[in-house]
Amino acid sequence: MTDTHGDFVWYELMTSDAEAAQAFYGPLLGWSFADSGQEGVDYRMFSAGETQIGGILQLSEEMTEGGARPAWLGYVRVDDVPAAVDKVRKTGGGVMIEGHEVPGVGPFALLSDPQGAPFYVIDDRSGEDSGAFAKHEPKVGHCAWNELVTEDPTAADSFYRDLFGWEKGEAMDMGPMGLYQMYTQSDYGLGAIMKRPEEMPVSAWAHYFRVPEIDAAHSFVTGHGGQVLNGPMEIPGGDYILQGIDPQGAFFSIIGAKGS
Numbered sequence: 356m357t358d359t360h361g362d363f364v365w366y367e368l369m370t371s372d373a374e375a376a377q378a379f380y381g382p383l384l385g386w387s388f389a390d391s392g393q394e395g396v397d398y399r400m401f402s403a404g405e406t407q408i409g410g411i412l413q414l415s416e417e418m419t420e421g422g423a424r425p426a427w428l429g430y431v432r433v434d435d436v437p438a439a440v441d442k443v444r445k446t447g448g449g450v451m452i453e454g455h456e457v458p459g460v461g462p463f464a465l466l467s468d469p470q471g472a473p474f475y476v477i478d479d480r481s482g483e484d485s486g487a488f489a490k491h492e493p494k495v496g497h498c499a500w501n502e503l504v505t506e507d508p509t510a511a512d513s514f515y516r517d518l519f520g521w522e523k524g525e526a527m528d529m530g531p532m533g534l535y536q537m538y539t540q541s542d543y544g545l546g547a548i549m550k551r552p553e554e555m556p557v558s559a560w561a562h563y564f565r566v567p568e569i570d571a572a573h574s575f576v577t578g579h580g581g582q583v584l585n586g587p588m589e590i591p592g593g594d595y596i597l598q599g600i601d602p603q604g605a606f607f608s609i610i611g612a613k614g615s
Contacts, residue, residue: 403496
């Protein structure tokens with residue numbers, strides 16, 4: 356398998372305390388950690404088994420003063436970063452970081468859609484395929500689903516399909532909450548877009564990481580300084596999801612089966 360334009364290829368947690376975040380997410384998701392070796396920055400890469408999934412970025416004082424807060428963000432592969440940045444500008448999105456490169460990987464940019472949801476784009480020239488998102492079968496520790504909760508699903512649909520080439524898949528009618536529109540990339544389902552509920556203050560992406568067992572994960576979260584906002588809740592297909600806030604204030608989402 357080869358990663359292509361429009362694939363989610365990396366996930367990043369920006370946090371105020373990388374050491375504490377590592378202690379929270381490591382046991383929860385079975386991740387192992389390694390220092391990235393980047394000079395002057397605390398960036399810890401995490402893996403599920405032998406597969407790298409993403410990184411934890413320690414927010415600097417300068418980043419915090421600039422408005423950065425603990426949050427999970429996804430990286431989407433593109434064929435041309437400057438072209439993607441230009442398209443985002445022309446279609447009403449925002450550009451927060453551009454003109455930078457990950458050593459040994461390639462150029463990247465931090466962008467936002469017209470409703471304000473942030474995401475990264477990257478032109479990965481490393482020659483190594485990503486396994487961060489489990490495209491075809493469930494894998495513990497990998498991302499299983501990418502979900503955008505947005506103020507304007509119709510505008511977001513047009514923006515992301517034009518930018519990444521995603522195709523519309525099935526949709527579920529959720530009554531007053533509108534449609535839960537799913538999307539496909541190549542031969543797999545990558546995620547969905549839905550209307551932002553009134554109680555949610557901003558439009559944002561949620562990335563669901565798979566845990567071994569949802570009730571055990573629930574107990575771990577509540578017993579280690581996390582806050583559960585929703586769930587465990589059963590979803591079509593038999594899995595359960597849980598959404599919460601980690602000890603540093605980042606919103607997170609997990610998915611898993613319920614033990615018999």
